[in-house]
Amino acid sequence: xxxxxxxxxxxxxxxxxxxxxxxxxxxxxxxxxxxxxxxxxxxxxxxxxxxxxxxxxxxxxxxxxxxxx
Numbered sequence: 001x002x003x004x005x006x007x008x009x010x011x012x013x014x015x016x017x018x019x020x021x022x023x024x025x026x027x028x029x030x031x032x033x034x035x036x037x038x039x040x041x042x043x044x045x046x047x048x049x050x051x052x053x054x055x056x057x058x059x060x061x062x063x064x065x066x067x068x069x
Contacts, residue, residue, distance in 0.1 A: 022030040037045065 022033075
């Protein structure tokens with residue numbers, strides 16, 4: 001298995017773009033949402049993180065499956 005550095009950089013760049021979009025589109029609402037997240041219990045945040053991580057892995061697996069790897 002070879003490490004594709006250009007693919008890694010493309011994925012990292014895409015992650016940066018996606019992280020920046022809420023701040024570009026609506027900084028006020030993004031700030032309000034973050035303040036709401038601060039009031040949530042750690043367990044709720046942890047569960048949300050796990051769900052997002054599983055979703056991300058599933059999307060990557062689907063991409064590999066569709067590509068034929």
